[in-house]
Amino acid sequence: MVMAREGDLDKLGLLFERYKKPLYGFFYGLNREQELSEDLVQNTFLRILKYRHLFRGEGDFRAWMFQIARNVNNDHHRGQKIKAKEELEDWQDKLGHNENRSTEMLLADDHQMLSMAMDRLPIDKREVLLLSKYQEKKYHEIGEILGCTEGAVKVKVFRALQELKEVYRQLEKRM
Amino acid sequence: MEQKMINELIEKYNVGLADEEDMKAIEQLIESGKIGFTQLRDLAKLDEQIFSIDAGSPSIRLDDQFYSALAQEKNTQVSKTISLPKFEWSSIFPRLAMAASFLVAGFVGGYFLKSPAEDKSVKQLTQQVGELKEMMMLSMLEKESATERLKAVSLSSDMNQVSKKVTSALFKTLNGDENVNVRLAALDVLMNYAKDGEVRAELIKSISVQDSPLVQVALAELMVTLQERKSVTELKKLLKNDKTPKEVKGKIEKSISVLI
Numbered sequence: 001m002v003m004a005r006e007g008d009l010d011k012l013g014l015l016f017e018r019y020k021k022p023l024y025g026f027f028y029g030l031n032r033e034q035e036l037s038e039d040l041v042q043n044t045f046l047r048i049l050k051y052r053h054l055f056r057g058e059g060d061f062r063a064w065m066f067q068i069a070r071n072v073n074n075d076h077h078r079g080q081k082i083k084a085k086e087e088l089e090d091w092q093d094k095l096g097h098n099e100n101r102s103t104e105m106l107l108a109d110d111h112q113m114l115s116m117a118m119d120r121l122p123i124d125k126r127e128v129l130l131l132s133k134y135q136e137k138k139y140h141e142i143g144e145i146l147g148c149t150e151g152a153v154k155v156k157v158f159r160a161l162q163e164l165k166e167v168y169r170q171l172e173k174r175m
Numbered sequence: 176m177e178q179k180m181i182n183e184l185i186e187k188y189n190v191g192l193a194d195e196e197d198m199k200a201i202e203q204l205i206e207s208g209k210i211g212f213t214q215l216r217d218l219a220k221l222d223e224q225i226f227s228i229d230a231g232s233p234s235i236r237l238d239d240q241f242y243s244a245l246a247q248e249k250n251t252q253v254s255k256t257i258s259l260p261k262f263e264w265s266s267i268f269p270r271l272a273m274a275a276s277f278l279v280a281g282f283v284g285g286y287f288l289k290s291p292a293e294d295k296s297v298k299q300l301t302q303q304v305g306e307l308k309e310m311m312m313l314s315m316l317e318k319e320s321a322t323e324r325l326k327a328v329s330l331s332s333d334m335n336q337v338s339k340k341v342t343s344a345l346f347k348t349l350n351g352d353e354n355v356n357v358r359l360a361a362l363d364v365l366m367n368y369a370k371d372g373e374v375r376a377e378l379i380k381s382i383s384v385q386d387s388p389l390v391q392v393a394l395a396e397l398m399v400t401l402q403e404r405k406s407v408t409e410l411k412k413l414l415k416n417d418k419t420p421k422e423v424k425g426k427i428e429k430s431i432s433v434l435i
Contacts (some may be wrong), residue, residue: 009248009252020233038240109239132222133226154208168221
């Protein structure tokens with residue numbers, strides 16, 4: 001990234017190749033829409049391109065990238081408040097369908113169940129779990145992204161996992 | 176808290192018997208790093224499962240969008256470096272300022288003290304300034320940057336009188352510069368000296384040397400303006416050339432018909 005900041009833009013291509021998939025997974029985990037997630041990855045890299053001179057080169061690039069990614073996601077949802085309300089209703093409808101579908105699919109695999117449980121978590125809890133996954137449990141870096149201490153991140157992850165466990169159990173009971 | 180108590184707390188959690196108070200204590204121990212998620216069986220399993228979920232990969236559309244944005248940024252970077260030769264100008268500016276101040280000093284001096292001796296020195300000063308400009312222009316014409324060469328050409332347009340050295344440098348630019356804009360600018364300046372027989376003859380010679388349609392058309396138009404019949408032979412050479420575009424040929428034919 002330091003080389004990209006100094007003007008070697010080909011190096012940014014390398015960073016894109018390395019991080020497009022985790023970044024896409026992060027956005028997809030938050031939004032569950034392929035096209036939107038791709039657009040948000042693109043927006044994140046456009047911001048990196050635009051503000052590359054602000055990367056100090058001291059910290060972890062991935063943490064800096066996820067910080068930008070969170071802002072991109074927040075800006076997107078802030079700009080679409082009205083639309084988001086409609087989407088929430090759609091989402092609730094979709095959830096209803098998923099529940100019906102899930103009762104029909106008695107042999108649904110663990111991953112599907114887990115994805116459904118993740119979808120039901122509040123956005124902040126889902127986000128911290130996704131950051132834990134894509135930041136590879138580097139809680140200190142996640143603390144930099146979220147603006148809190150490493151210990152506070154661990155507690156957030158614990159609470160999110162705890163709630164995920166409950167939701168997962170409820171889903172299991174219904175099946 | 177002693178290790179034994181921590182272990183008991185973990186055990187309690189793992190068998191599902193931890194109450195609200197125990198949960199608070201576990202949170203504190205997690206925060207201080209004394210308990211890791213791997214010790215909490217259910218959570219460790221869930222955590223592991225989250226890691227193994229594959230969200231899929233983005234489509235090729237993302238690659239297309241990103242790489243075209245990157246290419247655009249690269250182009251902007253290149254054009255910025257071409258269009259902002261600040262450093263070059265800053266090194267030239269003091270010389271220009273000095274030249275201008277000499278000029279003003281010369282005029283002021285000449286206005287108040289009109290003695291023949293000082294008239295002579297004003298002339299000398301003006302000549303020196305002219306020479307300085309000329310020298311600057313000639314050295315700038317040698318620069319690699321097209322912008323620099325354009326500036327050099329426009330600098331020569333400010334000169335009242337030009338030496339043969341300057342006109343031959345401008346012709347060298349008109350006939351050999353790799354950048355069409357620089358060549359057109361050189362032609363613009365040379366038009367002002369077209370009254371001179373030698374310049375006119377060189378302009379005519381230049382017609383068949385040109386490979387850029389823009390310069391070819393500009394020269395043809397200039398010949399019409401100057402009513403230079405001697406140029407017809409050179410214009411006809413362009414007509415015979417297979418590489419000359421059709422549109423240009425049409426324009427040249429019109430120019431020839433006007434000239435004849």
